[in-house]
Amino acid sequence: xxxxxxxLADTVRxxxxxxxxxxxRGPMLAVTAVATVALSTAAIATVATLADTLLWRQLPVxxxxxxxxxxxxxxxxxxxxxxxxxx
Numbered sequence: 001x002x003x004x005x006x007x008l009a010d011t012v013r014x015x016x017x018x019x020x021x022x023x024x025r026g027p028m029l030a031v032t033a034v035a036t037v038a039l040s041t042a043a044i045a046t047v048a049t050l051a052d053t054l055l056w057r058q059l060p061v062x063x064x065x066x067x068x069x070x071x072x073x074x075x076x077x078x079x080x081x082x083x084x085x086x087x
Contacts, residue, residue, distance in 0.1 A: 023030040
């Protein structure tokens with residue numbers, strides 16, 4: 001087992017050195033890759049936060065069944081139960 005760990009450590013060390021050399025040769029590719037990962041992570045976090053807030057959390061009221069929704073459609077007001085109060 002000891003030989004496996006040292007071989008794995010050597011392989012990881014070589015891969016890191018190779019990666020650093022490649023980033024020095026093409027820094028724009030490295031910057032693009034890091035920016036893509038950062039933006040993707042931010043987008044996923046934003047969508048998850050919105051979904052949690054809008055879909056899964058309970059409304060902060062005592063009796064959600066008493067909420068109403070008022071909408072305007074072609075100049076006429078409509079009144080009805082709030083969509084999230086039906087759960």
